[in-house]
Amino acid sequence: MNIFIESSLIFLLVFTPIALGTVQPWSIFIMRIAVVIALLAWLIKILFQPTTKNQKPVTNLEHRTLNIELFLLLFLFTVLISSFTSIYKEESFETFANLISYACVFFLITYNIKSEKQIKRLTAAILTTSLIVGIYGLLQYFNILRLTPSITIPRRISSTYYNSNHYAGYLAMVAPLPVALFLFSPLSWKTPLFAALSILLIINLALSYSWGSVAFGIALIPLIVMRVKRAKRKVLAASIILSIFIFLAIFGALIMLGPTPQLTQNTYQARYAQMAKIAHPSLFGRLFMYKNELPLILAHPILGTGPGTFIYAFTQFRPLHLNLFWNYAHNDYLQIASEVGLVGLTFFLIFVTITLVKGLSSIRSISALNEINESNLAQDKRRTKHTKPTSHEINETIAIGAWTGILSALLHSLLDGNLSVVPANALHFYSLIGLLIVSTKLMRKEG
Numbered sequence: 001m002n003i004f005i006e007s008s009l010i011f012l013l014v015f016t017p018i019a020l021g022t023v024q025p026w027s028i029f030i031m032r033i034a035v036v037i038a039l040l041a042w043l044i045k046i047l048f049q050p051t052t053k054n055q056k057p058v059t060n061l062e063h064r065t066l067n068i069e070l071f072l073l074l075f076l077f078t079v080l081i082s083s084f085t086s087i088y089k090e091e092s093f094e095t096f097a098n099l100i101s102y103a104c105v106f107f108l109i110t111y112n113i114k115s116e117k118q119i120k121r122l123t124a125a126i127l128t129t130s131l132i133v134g135i136y137g138l139l140q141y142f143n144i145l146r147l148t149p150s151i152t153i154p155r156r157i158s159s160t161y162y163n164s165n166h167y168a169g170y171l172a173m174v175a176p177l178p179v180a181l182f183l184f185s186p187l188s189w190k191t192p193l194f195a196a197l198s199i200l201l202i203i204n205l206a207l208s209y210s211w212g213s214v215a216f217g218i219a220l221i222p223l224i225v226m227r228v229k230r231a232k233r234k235v236l237a238a239s240i241i242l243s244i245f246i247f248l249a250i251f252g253a254l255i256m257l258g259p260t261p262q263l264t265q266n267t268y269q270a271r272y273a274q275m276a277k278i279a280h281p282s283l284f285g286r287l288f289m290y291k292n293e294l295p296l297i298l299a300h301p302i303l304g305t306g307p308g309t310f311i312y313a314f315t316q317f318r319p320l321h322l323n324l325f326w327n328y329a330h331n332d333y334l335q336i337a338s339e340v341g342l343v344g345l346t347f348f349l350i351f352v353t354i355t356l357v358k359g360l361s362s363i364r365s366i367s368a369l370n371e372i373n374e375s376n377l378a379q380d381k382r383r384t385k386h387t388k389p390t391s392h393e394i395n396e397t398i399a400i401g402a403w404t405g406i407l408s409a410l411l412h413s414l415l416d417g418n419l420s421v422v423p424a425n426a427l428h429f430y431s432l433i434g435l436l437i438v439s440t441k442l443m444r445k446e447g
Contacts, residue, residue: 004041005112008034010125012105013431016424017129017170020148021161028098028423035101038108045112068354068437069107075340075347076103079307082340086306087313095308095339098423102430109434116394119439123177123398126428127197130174133159134200137167141207157207161422168205168212169418169425173405173432175201175216176223180401183227186393211282211415212408219408223400226363286330286415292319293329297337304341313338328421332413335420352410355433359403362440363396395439402436 012034019027079096086092113119137159139145152164161167175198182194205213296305296317305313311327318326329335337345409429412418418425 001041001045002112005038005045005108006118006121008038008041009105009108009113009122009431012427013122013125014129016427017133018160019424021163021166021170021425022423022427023162023421031423031427032097032101035104035108039104042108042112068351068358068433069110071347071351071354072103072106075344075351076100078303078344078347079340082303082306082344085303086309088306088309091308091312092306098426099307101423102426105427106430106434109431110437113434113438114442116442119395119398119435119442122431122435123401126174126431127178130171130178130201131197133167133170134197134204136160137204137207138200156209157204159204161424164208165210165212165416166418166422166425168208168210169409169412169416169422170428171201171205171208172212172216172219172408172412173425173428175205176219176404176408177398177401179220180223180397180404183223184393184397184400212412215411215415216408218411219404222360222407223404226400283415289326289329290331290334292317293331293334293338297334297342300338300341302341302343304337304339304344307339310335310338328417330417331415332417332419335417339420352406355436356403356407356410359399359406359436359440362444363399363403395443399436399439399443402432402439405432406436 012031015034016022016027016031019030022028022031076099079099083089083092083096109122113122136145136147137157140148140150140159141157148160149162150158150164151162152158156164158164158167161170178194178197178201182191182198185191185194202216205216293314296310296314299317300313310329314326314329329338333345333349336348340348406429409418409425409432419429420426
């Protein structure tokens with residue numbers, strides 16, 4: 001049953017981004033079937049698993065996990081109630097079914113992924129998939145290979161997604177994993193591979209011309225700070241060089257990889273002047289829409305209009321002179337508030353806040369323990385630069401990458417709707433939360 005559960009999770013992490021972001025009915029159906037298979041395997045596992053008389057007491061970390069689960073369940077319960085009071089019940093229950101699928105993935109990970117090898121396999125699935133879509137994104141950009149449809153302009157990478165902004169939302173979540181593995185893992189033959197994958201995803205992110213690249217850059221700041229704080233002089237210099245290199249990789253790609261229909265100039269001054277000209281209406285256009293979305297929230301403040309109904313409810317509050325079709329709020333928090341009400345938004349915010357705070361607290365406390373272990377190992381002459389990384393180091397690195405990806409997704413949610421309208425991205429968001437919990441839990445158990 002463990003094999004069925006883990007295989008289903010790996011399938012979901014690989015399938016959902018490649019299947020055009022899983023926004024079409026056929027791909028959503030396959031996603032739900034994979035979740036159901038994993039749930040059935042988990043049920044059989046529970047029914048036939050032998051129980052022991054002496055159960056271990058709940059630890060502090062498990063208590064923290066229960067707090068996270070409690071507010072996720074409260075959020076789901078609010079969404080369910082809102083579905084019954086929805087202005088369009090059929091659409092609301094469809095949306096609720098998707099949300100249940102994401103939550104099930106979260107619970108499947110937190111309750112069934114218990115070993116370092118399992119965590120590494122799930123991480124490898126994410127990294128391998130990001131490599132595939134990243135390479136295809138560059139082939140698409142240079143018109144070498146174009147197999148998937150796209151609604152965004154040419155010369156703006158969307159890879160296997162319809163929308164470049166949604167592709168950027170995926171990249172902003174998964175790119176911190178290879179960056180963390182490069183920064184925090186001991187030197188080995190894999191180090192250049194992590195660096196190459198990081199650069200590939202960063203270039204893809206830059207060429208998506210999305211606000212997701214800004215969210216990713218901001219989310220990297222605490223990651224770089226964590227690395228610098230524990231660094232010696234040589235590593236400190238390497239970290240500073242890497243941060244500069246990431247900056248140059250993002251903005252250098254925009255300058256050097258050729259003009260686009262909107263960015264026709266290759267000179268530094270002219271190109272960035274054009275970028276500013278594009279970014280200004282994009283940002284202030286969103287702010288204008290947010291202002292017009294507030295009356296919708298105030299009209300249904302408690303339970304909202306029902307999950308998935310923004311596209312229908314907003315028509316009553318849409319400015320008469322607006323000649324654009326606004327099918328989602330372009331802000332996950334406003335979308336949740338409008339569809340599930342302020343009650344649902346409150347539970348969601350508490351859920352993600354506890355995740356970030358407790359996750360960072362666990363990483364910091366475990367990092368302090370690792371520093372003690374590293375100092376002891378440093379006295380051992382058998383410890384070399386190319387020593388195989390310890391279990392603590394692997395789990396800590398994955399936890400840091402997952403935490404950074406979660407933060408990046410939440411920052412991007414301020415300007416887009418990846419967690420509301422893109423199933424692949426929402427599923428990865430809840431998967432990263434699950435990986436963060438199990439990796440820190442395993443580190444504490446081994447400590």
